[in-house]
Amino acid sequence: MSLLDYFRRSRKKSASVAKDRLQILVARDRSARGAPDYLPLLRQELLAVIAKYETIDLEQVSVSLDRSSGCEVLELNIVLPDAPTLAAAKREARHAGAVTTPTLRV
Amino acid sequence: MARVIVITSGKGGVGKTTSAASIAAGLASRGFKTVAIDFDVGLRNLDLVMGVERRVVYDLVNVIKGEANLHQALIRDKRVDGLYVLPASQTRDKDALDLEGVGRVLKDLKGMGFEYIVCDSPAGIERGAQMAMYFADEAIVVTNPEVSSVRDSDRVLGLLDAKTRRAELGLEPIKTHLLLSRYSPQRVKQGDMLGVEDVLELLGIPLLGVIPESKSVLKASNSGTPAILDETSDVAQAYFDVVYRFLGVDRPHRFIHEQKRGFFRRLFS
Numbered sequence: 001m002s003l004l005d006y007f008r009r010s011r012k013k014s015a016s017v018a019k020d021r022l023q024i025l026v027a028r029d030r031s032a033r034g035a036p037d038y039l040p041l042l043r044q045e046l047l048a049v050i051a052k053y054e055t056i057d058l059e060q061v062s063v064s065l066d067r068s069s070g071c072e073v074l075e076l077n078i079v080l081p082d083a084p085t086l087a088a089a090k091r092e093a094r095h096a097g098a099v100t101t102p103t104l105r106v
Numbered sequence: 107m108a109r110v111i112v113i114t115s116g117k118g119g120v121g122k123t124t125s126a127a128s129i130a131a132g133l134a135s136r137g138f139k140t141v142a143i144d145f146d147v148g149l150r151n152l153d154l155v156m157g158v159e160r161r162v163v164y165d166l167v168n169v170i171k172g173e174a175n176l177h178q179a180l181i182r183d184k185r186v187d188g189l190y191v192l193p194a195s196q197t198r199d200k201d202a203l204d205l206e207g208v209g210r211v212l213k214d215l216k217g218m219g220f221e222y223i224v225c226d227s228p229a230g231i232e233r234g235a236q237m238a239m240y241f242a243d244e245a246i247v248v249t250n251p252e253v254s255s256v257r258d259s260d261r262v263l264g265l266l267d268a269k270t271r272r273a274e275l276g277l278e279p280i281k282t283h284l285l286l287s288r289y290s291p292q293r294v295k296q297g298d299m300l301g302v303e304d305v306l307e308l309l310g311i312p313l314l315g316v317i318p319e320s321k322s323v324l325k326a327s328n329s330g331t332p333a334i335l336d337e338t339s340d341v342a343q344a345y346f347d348v349v350y351r352f353l354g355v356d357r358p359h360r361f362i363h364e365q366k367r368g369f370f371r372r373l374f375s
Contacts, residue, residue, distance in 0.1 A: 013296075013297030013298065014297065014298050015294070015297050015298055015299055015300050015301065015304070016297065018252075018253050018300055018304075019300060019304045019308070021253065022253055022256055022257065022300075022308050023308065025257055026256075026257065026260050026308055026309075029257070029260060029261060029264075030260070030264070033264045033268075
């Protein structure tokens with residue numbers, strides 16, 4: 001096997017890279033498509049309310065809208081810190097495989 | 107029954123105007139009274155590509171505002187019988203188009219006996235593009251085999267499904283067609299360009315045709331002739347196939363695979 005073959009084999013054709021990237025991207029775009037325009041604002045306002053009572057990490061909040069057979073489910077996932085400090089909660093979330101912090105589901 | 111067709115893509119520079127001019131000219135040459143409307147307010151180009159720029163007096167916005175009537179604004183093509191152009195305005199006013207006005211113009215055109223109304227959409231997904239697609243019965247989505255174009259086409263397909271008259275009224279959805287343009291079979295074979303099957307799989311709409319990358323497109327726009335009228339070129343043949351297929355005639359797809367060229371053709375090309 002020549003050196004040339006080695007290089008030829010290891011390089012993936014750019015068109016198939018493009019296709020792989022697009023498949024992921026298009027799927028993501030499509031799942032966001034049905035979502036109403038108010039979701040970002042809703043998220044922001046809910047956060048403001050919760051932040052009044054609890055210290056929360058913005059990265060630990062997700063708002064999603066699922067549609068299944070004629071019914072829509074708006075899911076709000078917020079990980080509440082149980083450690084005294086936010087930083088500790090963050091650390092824990094990052095290190096522990098299974099997150100033990102309580103989750104508020106709306 | 108008149109049909110409204112939107113030529114759209116999301117991304118700019120993929121060949122919307124070239125396709126609109128050629129498809130309109132092709133439909134007219136098959137005997138259908140056809141008008142091509144330029145919706146790109148502020149950046150009108152369809153008149154230029156069709157070679158009628160010096161005959162523009164009134165435009166779409168003038169008609170909508172009641173400053174001119176359709177007979178004054180329509181430009182009759184001198185090469186193809188039954189082909190008309192309704193140019194866009196050069197105004198910078200973004201809100202010059204409104205749904206009510208556009209709807210009225212389309213209704214009047216149908217009343218004048220136009221059988222095909224080809225709407226050349228501006229790039230983007232803003233107001234102008236949405237005006238162009240709102241009343242459509244069919245959509246031809248022009249896509250290049252390239253990542254950003256494919257992604258934008260997918261977004262446009264989402265808009266066609268949601269923000270159009272047919273979607274809002276719950277009518278039969280807009281019929282969508284994929285027109286893959288600037289296609290280079292050689293580069294696909296080398297693995298450096300997305301192939302027809304790849305794009306079809308990603309977008310999931312039926313293929314209307316493949317337009318090969320060709321020098322004749324630039325030559326045609328230089329001289330203000332719709333590319334379909336340069337009958338010797340492969341692009342013209344591809345657009346004629348597209349028009350026939352659009353009209354329901356079965357035509358095998360061409361220009362998808364690399365042409366084998368004989369020794370002499372290679373020598374003298």
